Amino acid sequence: MDTSQNVYSKLADNLLAWYAQNRRALPWRDHPDPYAVWISEIMLQQTRVESVRPYFERWMAHFPNLATLAAASKEEVLRLWEGLGYYSRALHLHRAAQIICERYDGQLPHSQSELLQLPGIGPYTAAAIAALAFGQDAIALDGNLKRIFARLFDVDTPLGNAQTEKCLRALTQAHLPHGKAGDYNQALMDLGALVCTPKNPQCERCPLQQGCLALARNTVHLRPVRPLKKRIPHYDVVAAVVMHKQHLLLARRAEDRLLGGLWEFPGGKVRPKEPFEHALQREIREELGAEIEVGAPLGTYRHAFTHFRITLRAYLCRLQANSPLPQALEHTALAWVTPTDCAAYPMGKVDRQIATHLLEEGFPLVSD
DNA sequence: GATGCGTGGAT
């Protein structure tokens, strides 16, 4: 008789039975190899399944295995990632692939401690790979699991709080069916995505409703308790489409900053009460050591980042006759391109909109 | 431990 805890809890029983009938068909579930699990887990960080789906398919077609990823260029990797956001994920993925090739003969390590050493892999992803790819008893404590267990046990302390996290980890661990961590984790993620959703949860369809304390107390909509949010600032930003000798200027952003590694039309924040044209001349002088004439406005773009919003105004610009050529003083590279060339340069959303606009509206023919 | 890091969809 097994007297250890290797007796599945009623919770896990009900959950796994529900999962057997309701599991989602997801592209990465058709790929049994650890590489696919890893790629999908990185893409899914803070990102919705429906956003990830086409990116994953395209990525696997382009980089079918770890070796092809390791051999790729950063530009290629970022181009395939463009639009997914949090671009350091792509650069970390690329660097980790190279480390795995060198240090582990191209095979993802199995232990969570070794996985944790790799760039872009934190506690969640290490546990997810260990459980889903290698069948280990690990808890991938993501937002879904936290939400579900905060409701099941009516946890009334805020997420992010160390005590709350410890409590939720203990609760999820206590119900883990040994040897079935892969299904357990994925079942909870599917339940969180399909039934125990952040808004309008479908409690009447939930396989765990009988044991849900928040449902019994009518506090489901209050759980989990979210930490207080800060107001996000708004900035006016200007960007220069610098034309010179029938080409326009792109600049590559530093890799450790916002939109790291992506190419942009250079510019920057407008200071309070500063005229837009003046701000643009100042930014180009500071960043590129060049003097420009600011010409026609090319458009206004509003965009929301996670922690601030911008209104960006783009202007057609030319180098002043006596200006030095632009240099990459704050960027990592510069390129003179045509609008058609832009497709090859990974960009963030707004810069891509500007590039597309230039392509569609025609390249302004300015002689100089 | 707090902050910085994208984007698109739902409400």
Add this chain to the structure above:
DNA sequence: TATCCAAGCAT
């Protein structure tokens, strides 16, 4: 339109 938020990680 504004807000919320979705399978976190690095510093």
